[in-house]
Amino acid sequence: MRKVYHKIIHIAGNVITVEADDVSYNELAEVTSARGVSLAQVIRLADGKVSLQVFAGSRGISTGDQVRFLGREMQVSSSEALLGRVFTGRGTPRDGRPEVTSDMVDIGGPSVNPAKRIIPRNMIRTNIPMIDVFNTLVESQKLPIFSIAGEPYNELLARIALQAEVDVIVLGGMGLKYDDYLKFKNTLDEQGALSRTVMFIHTAADPTVECLMVPDMSLAVAEQFALEGKRVLALLTDMTNFADALKEIAITMEQIPATRGYPGDLYSQLASRYEKAVDFDSAGSITILAVTTMPGDDVTHPVPDNTGYITEGQFYLRHGRIEPFGSLSRLKQQVNGKTRPDHRAIMDSMIRLYSDYRSTLEKQSMGFQMSAWDKKLLKYGKLFEKNMMDLSVNISLEDALDLGWKILADCFDRNEVGIKTDLVEQYWPEAKK
C-alpha cells in the first residue's frame, strides 16, 4: 500500500502542492476531498514539494485532504471493446456502460522514429471538389480546419469521416457543446459508423484538466489500432480549447507567457500531438483532422499560427465554403500526380484564374470599365463558385476534373488558361476545339 499524504500547502487554480517524497514526475494520484475522489497528475517536483493538476478542479479541496500516489502514469485501454463506446477525458464511461480496463497502455508515449515512417501514398477521397481536386487529403496527413465560431466545421468533419474509407474513427471532443456532441453521435449512428468509432468527449461543462487529456487519450488509442494494421482517422475538435487549457495551467504555474498569455512551449505541445499522424512501415496509419477555431478570424493568433507551422496544410472554412486561398494540402503532390495527368494543371490554373477574378471583382466594385478579359473572368468566377466551391457539391474527382475543363472552355480560349499545350490538346472539350 502506498503512503497517503495529508499536507496540502498550496492551492491555486486547478493546481495543488503537497509535501511528499518518493514521487515520480508525471505520476498519477488520487485526491480525496469532501466532493469525492479525483485523479491528479504530477506536473512539478521541487525538493519535498509536489505540484499536481487536479482533474476535477481544486474547488472544495481543503488543506487537510488526502493525496494518495498511484505509482503509475495515465493509462488507457487499447482493447477492441472500446469500439462503439463513449468516454470522458479521463477515460471513464460516459454512456453508462461498464469500464474497460483490459490491455492498458500509457498515454503520451514517445515519438515515432522517422526511419520507420513511409511516404504517404494513398489519397483519401471525400467527393468534395475543393478537397479532392485542389487540396487532396492523404492518408496519414494531419490537417486542421481553420474556422470561426458558427461555421459548420463539425458537420464538415462528420461528413469527411463518413465518406472516408477508414477502419476506425477516434473522436476527441474538447470543450464541445453538449448538443454538438449529441449531433456527432447521432450522425455517426444514423450512418452506421458508431460501431467503428471510439469517442473521448470533454464538454464545456467538464473540468478543464480533463480537456488536456483528450488528445493524448484519443491518439494513444488510435496508435494501438494503427499498430495492429488498422487505418485510423482521428478527429479532434476543437484544438483551440485544448490550447486554452494549456494556457490556464501555465499561468497558474506562474510560467512566463510568450505571446498573448500562451506558454512558450505551445508549439511543442501541439506538435507532439499532431505528429502522432503516421503511416507506419508495415502496419496501419493515423490521419488527423482537427478543428482550430480562430478567435476574431485572426490567423496570426498564436493557436492557428503555431498549428499552421505543424500541420501538413489547412482548410479554411469561411461562409460555409472551403476557401481556395490559404487552404493547402502539403501532401497533395504525393498523390495528385498519379490520379490523372491533367489533375495538377487544372488545380493550378483554375486557382490562378480565380485569383484574377477576385481582383477583377475589386475593380468592378470601384466602378471601372470592364475589359473583354474582365468579362470572361467574371463569368468564370461565378461558375467556379457555384459548381466547384459549394460544399453541397458531391462528385468524384474524375467528374470534378471534367467539370473543370468544361468551365474553362465555357469562359476562355485555349491559349488563355496557361496550361501546357499537350494537355489542352488532350482534354479541351470536343465541341470547343
Place this chain on the structure above:
Amino acid sequence: MAEGKKNTEKVVAVNGNMITIEFSDRVMQNEVAFAKVGGSNDVKLKSEVIRVRGNRADLQVFESTNGLKVGDEVEFTGELLSVELGPGLLTQVYDGLQNPLPLLAEKSGFFLQRGVYLRALDRETKWAFTPIAKVGDKVRPGDRIGSVPEGVVTHYIMVPFAWKGEWTLESVAPAGEYTVDEIMAVAVSDQGEKRNITMTQQWPVKIPISDYAEKLLPEKTLVTQQRTIDTFFPVAVGGTFCTPGPFGAGKTVLQHAISRYAEADVVIIAACGERAGEVVEILREFPELEDPRTGQPLINRSIIICNTSSMPVAAREASVYTAVTLAEYYRQMGLNTLLLADSTSRWAQALREMSGRLEEIPGEEAFPAYLESLIAGFYERAGLVRLRTGEIGSVTIGGAVSPAGGNFEEPVTQATLKVVGAFLGLSRERSDARRYPAIHPLDSWSKYKSVVDAKEVEFARGILRQGAEVNQMMKVIGEEGTSLADFIVYLKSEFLDYVYLQQNTFDNIDGASSAERQRYMFDRIYKVLTGSFSLPDKDTARSYFLNLRQMFMDLNYLAMDSREFKEQEAAIEAKIAERSTVNA
C-alpha cells in the same frame, strides 16, 4: 578539462525537461550528465548543464523526464556535448544528438525509446586507408595522416583538433583496409606523452572548428539551379542566407529543391523541430535520386540531422550545432559544404522554452535576451576559408525562418537579417496566387554576385518594380485610365514573372536550371523586356504577351539540347518578329 572525472550527484527538482541537482564536487558549464530514472542503470537520460547557482546546477534533459524522482542519481561525464567525426558520416540519418535513427529503429522498433544511445559511426565497415604522413613527421592538430575514399569525397584522417601543440609520429599504418577504431598512427608529444590516432575524433558541438589559415570574402556564386535565386538573389559559396516566410509559402519545398540541385560537395540537412513527414521524403527519395554531377545517388553527398517537432526539445537546440560541426569537419577536407537548417525559429523556440524554465528575465516575445548573439554566432560559423594546406573550403548556411503570424518584424527574423548575406523573403500573396517559388522579387535582397550581368538584372528588377506600380495604379484608376505604354510595362513584368521567376520544382526539366541555361534564357527574355513592339491597343497587347508567355513556358519544359527546344525557339523568334519594331 577534468578527464576521467565521474562524480555522481542527486536530483532535487524536476520541471518539465529541466532538472536541478545539488552537487558536492564540481560541475562544468555545458557538461554532459546522465540522470538515472528511479536510480536504476536501465534508463539513463542524457542531459547538459545550463546554469550553476551556488551548490545547485540546472540541467536540460534531452529526453522525457517522466518517472524521475527527487533523490535520483545523476552521473557526470566530465565532457562537453560532442559529436564523433570520421568516415561514414555521409549518407547517415541522425537525431540531434547524433544517434543513428535507422539503427535505433532496428534496436527499438517503431518508437524512439528514451535512454538508448548508439555510436554514430559504423564499427564494422572497413575503409581503404592510404597514408600521407610518414614516421618522424612533426604534426599539429588538423594535419592529415592519411585518406580514405568515402563515396564521392576523399576523406582525410586528421590529427584530432582538440589536441594541443606539436607531435611527432612514431608509427603510421601502411595502406590497407581498416575499421574506424583501428590505430592509424601513434604520436608522441615533446613531453613524451604518447597518443593513438584512429579514424575518429570527438569535437564539442558548440565550439567552432577554427583550424584554418584565413577567412576569405565569399565571391563565387553557389549555383542552386533556382532561377530567382541565382539570377536575382544569389547565394555565395561560403555565404549565408535566410528564407523567412509564413506557413504554406513554400519554405520547405524551396529548401528541398536547393538541397537537391545546389552545386555543393556535401549537403547537410538539419530538420530542426519541423514535420517528420518532410524528413521522410528526403530519407526515402535521396537514395533513389541521382546527383547529375557525380552520377551517384544524392544521399551519398548528404547527412541528415533530424530532430522533428515531436522529438525532445532540448535535443532540437543541440541539433543545429551538431549539423554545423559536421559541415565544418568536411570543410577541413577542402570541400564546399552547404548546411540547410529548417527551421531556425524552432531552435529559437527551444531556447525560449528553456529560458522560461530557468525563469530568466524575458526579452521581446519572451525570447531570451541573448537570442541575437546566439543567432549571430551560429551564422558566423559559415565562411570561405583557406586551409593551412592552401586548399579552399567553405561552409554555406541557409536557414529557414518561420516568423509568428508571418510577420517579419519578430525577433528571430530581425536578428537573422542582421547577419545574413542574402534575404529570400517568401510572401503569402505570391503563394496564394500559386506563383512559386514565392520569393518576393521586390522585398528580397542579396549582397552576392549573380550568374548573369548585374546591370541587366537591375533593369529586369526595374521592370518588375514599375509593373507593380502600374498594377497598383490600375487598381485605383482602372485599366482604361492607364496609358498603353504603362500597360505594356505591366505586361512585360508579368511576362518576366511567369516565364522566369516562376519555376516548377516538380518538373524534371524546369525544376533545375543550370547557370548556363539561366544565362541563355535570361538573354532571350531580356530582349523581350528591352524590345519595343507595335501593339495598337491593350487587348491586342494582352493577347500578344499571353501568347509569348505560353510559348516561353513550353520552352521551359524542354531539354536544352533537344530538337523540340530548337523548334520552339524558332517559333518564338517568329512571334517576336511579328510585332517587333526594332530591326535586330
